[in-house]
Amino acid sequence: MSDRTSEYRVHTYTAAEPGLFVNSYVIETAEGVVLVDANLLLSDVRALSARIAALHKPLLGVFVTHAHPDHFNGLPVLAGDGVPVYAAAEVADTIARIADAKRVQWQPVYGDEWPDRHRVPDRRLSTGDVVELGGLRFTLHTVGAAESEADSYLTLDHHAFIGDLAFHGTHPYTADGHTRSWLAALDTLTGALDGAVLYPGHGAPGDVGMLADQRRYLMMYRATVGRLAAGAPTLTDAQREELTAVMTRFLPGAPLSWMIGLGADAVAAELAGEVTDDAGAAQIEVVPA
Numbered sequence: 397m398s399d400r401t402s403e404y405r406v407h408t409y410t411a412a413e414p415g416l417f418v419n420s421y422v423i424e425t426a427e428g429v430v431l432v433d434a435n436l437l438l439s440d441v442r443a444l445s446a447r448i449a450a451l452h453k454p455l456l457g458v459f460v461t462h463a464h465p466d467h468f469n470g471l472p473v474l475a476g477d478g479v480p481v482y483a484a485a486e487v488a489d490t491i492a493r494i495a496d497a498k499r500v501q502w503q504p505v506y507g508d509e510w511p512d513r514h515r516v517p518d519r520r521l522s523t524g525d526v527v528e529l530g531g532l533r534f535t536l537h538t539v540g541a542a543e544s545e546a547d548s549y550l551t552l553d554h555h556a557f558i559g560d561l562a563f564h565g566t567h568p569y570t571a572d573g574h575t576r577s578w579l580a581a582l583d584t585l586t587g588a589l590d591g592a593v594l595y596p597g598h599g600a601p602g603d604v605g606m607l608a609d610q611r612r613y614l615m616m617y618r619a620t621v622g623r624l625a626a627g628a629p630t631l632t633d634a635q636r637e638e639l640t641a642v643m644t645r646f647l648p649g650a651p652l653s654w655m656i657g658l659g660a661d662a663v664a665a666e667l668a669g670e671v672t673d674d675a676g677a678a679q680i681e682v683v684p685a
């Protein structure tokens with residue numbers, strides 16, 4: 397009886413390239429299943445739903461790691477009205493704020509594959525909160541702005557579901573322009589998750605080495621954007637192409653290379669803002685008390 401509560405399997409559903417290779421994780425226990433992240437495109441969401449149905453166990457709850465559509469789009473299809481959807485309060489608030497704008501931005505690109513409605517997580521969590529589902533204890537950890545406006549990760553024993561805090565083997569999304577705080581988060585997480593098995597939002601599971609890899613990538617990306625932009629808040633098309641060439645050489649053969657240019661202006665603006673902030677901070681320091 398005591399064994400029963402600790403036994404579980406982690407199944408992975410990975411979208412194809414049009415769906416950004418995003419992972420949804422299905423944790424199966426004796427009593428039911430728990431889903432981490434809800435995928436992006438309706439064809440993947442339906443396939444994921446069929447995969448869950450084929451386990452012939454109830455869906456006990458869904459967690460959303462962060463407020464990007466490739467992690468929340470499938471919620472209205474996957475989670476019935478009675479199924480609780482958990483997220484950090486700031487993740488839920490961000491989804492509520494951006495979901496309609498994301499649909500306006502991306503439905504013309506993805507057409508019928510983009511859902512017509514969204515669902516905001518209804519079970520709002522704070523960092524350190526523990527949720528018990530199917531005999532398992534999930535702990536939520538908030539990170540603040542990093543890859544998105546609001547990131548978090550979940551731990552279950554020695555497993556960590558890290559959302560997009562690291563992309564493992566693909567080019568990352570940088571278009572929210574929080575690379576500085578993302579780097580700070582990676583520094584903290586490398587110690588906090590040492591020894592854990594990390595399940596990323598994109599790419600294969602691995603160890604904390606993927607956090608160090610993400611850190612190196614972001615350092616290179618920021619350095620290259622900074623060199624090309626030279627203080628300007630945007631890049632020219634030619635500079636964006638050069639950035640893409642540099643980062644493609646940095647991560648040879650990696651998919652989602654169109655994301656390199658997608659985030660260029662956001663990071664240029666971020667770096668331009670940092671120069672202003674640092675100058676302001678330096679001025680404050682020299683004012684006599």
Ligand SMILES: [Zn+2]
Nearest residue numbers: 418466560597
């Ligand atoms: Zn993602």
